[in-house]
Amino acid sequence: WNNISVTGTSGAGIGLESSASHNSMSANNLTTLGGSSASGIELSSAINNTISFNKIRTIGSSSPGIDAVTSSSANLITSNDIVTSGSSAPGISIATSSQANSVLGNNITTSSDTRASGMQVSSALNTTVSYNYIIASGGGTSYGLYLTAGANASNISWNNVTATSSYGIMLESDSKDNLLMNNNISDSSLFEIYDNTSVDFNNSAFAVGYLCCL
Numbered sequence: 538w539n540n541i542s543v544t545g546t547s548g549a550g551i552g553l554e555s556s557a558s559h560n561s562m563s564a565n566n567l568t569t570l571g572g573s574s575a576s577g578i579e580l581s582s583a584i585n586n587t588i589s590f591n592k593i594r595t596i597g598s599s600s601p602g603i604d605a606v607t608s609s610s611a612n613l614i615t616s617n618d619i620v621t622s623g624s625s626a627p628g629i630s631i632a633t634s635s636q637a638n639s640v641l642g643n644n645i646t647t648s649s650d651t652r653a654s655g656m657q658v659s660s661a662l663n664t665t666v667s668y669n670y671i672i673a674s675g676g677g678t679s680y681g682l683y684l685t686a687g688a689n690a691s692n693i694s695w696n697n698v699t700a701t702s703s704y705g706i707m708l709e710s711d712s713k714d715n716l717l718m719n720n721n722i723s724d725s726s727l728f729e730i731y732d733n734t735s736v737d738f739n740n741s742a743f744a745v746g747y748l749c750c751l
Contacts, residue, residue, distance in 0.1 A: 538592075543569045549579035549604070550593070558584045565591045572597045576604040577619070583609045589616050597623045601630040601657075602645070610636040617643045624649045627657040627683070628671070635661040642668045651677035654707075655698065660687035666696060673700045680704050681724065686711040693717045700724040704731040708740055717742040 541550045550567035553560060562578060569575040577593035580586065583605070593602040602619035605612060609631075619628040628645030631638050640656065647653040655671035658664050666682065673679040681698035684691060686709055698705045698720055705722035708715065712734055718741075722729035732740055 539565045541565060541567045543575060544571060546572045547574045548572070549576045551577070552579045552581070553583040553586060554579075554581040556582050556584060558586065561587045561589070562591065563587070563589045565593075567591060568594045568596075569600055570596050573599055575600045577602045578604070580605040580609040580612060581607045583612065585611045587613045587615070589613070591617045593617060593619045595621045595623060595626060598625055599623070600626045601628065602626075603629045605629075605631045605635050605638060605661075606633045608634045608636075610638065612638045613641070614638065614643065615641040619643060619645045621647045621653060622649060623653070625652045627654045629656045630659075631661045631664050632657070632659045633661070635664075637663045639665040640667075640669060641665070644670045646672045647675055647679065649675040649679065651675065652679060654678075654680040654683040655700070656681075657683045657685065658688040658691060659685035661691075662689050664688070664691045666691065666693045669696045671696060671698045673703070676702045678703055678707075680707040681722065682706045683709070684712040684715060685709045688712040689714050691715045694719055696720045698722045698724075700726075705729040706731070708732045708734055710734055713740060715740045 653675040
């Protein structure tokens with residue numbers, strides 16, 4: 538194991554940038570402490586990389602465990618153990634024109650007073666999220682899995698999702714053509730999945746329990 542600790546800064550523990558491709562990041566013990574925007578692993582314009590079997594802890598606002606931004610595509614994120622404890626710090630974030638990333642078999646726990654979803658997908662296409670164990674134990678709008686505007690054509694299946702203060706899965710406006718199937722969801726709300734999109738945005742959910750507003 539490589540032990541990496543970053544304290545009081547906005548830098549990531551490990552960063553891949555500028556079309557970095559075909560790298561494998563495995564068996565790292567990563568901790569970021571106290572900084573804002575201090576993710577454990579950050580991908581920026583990174584393609585076809587594998588992130589696996591890492592232990593990631595972040596303590597700081599806007600500090601995701603794994604942050605894939607700016608056209609990071611076709612990456613495999615699998616079998617990582619992730620804990621975050623800052624506001625607006627999802628365990629994994631996939632965003633900003635990223636495409637065809639696979640998030641498989643990760644253990645994710647987030648805890649914060651506000652907005653610390655287990656996983657967040659925004660402005661990303663064709664994301665596969667399967668076989669993950671996700672616990673969002675924070676307050677406020679800490680969803681288990683949060684699909685925001687532009688999170689389109691995602692496949693969300695066979696996950697175990699727990700949210701202690703909000704919806705298990707939240708689909709925000711302008712996320713469309715997503716498939717949610719065979720997820721085990723527990724939350725504090727009446728509905729395990731809440732779809733806040735327009736009625737013609739073609740999101741589909743199967744075998745999920747209580748559902749609102751598709």
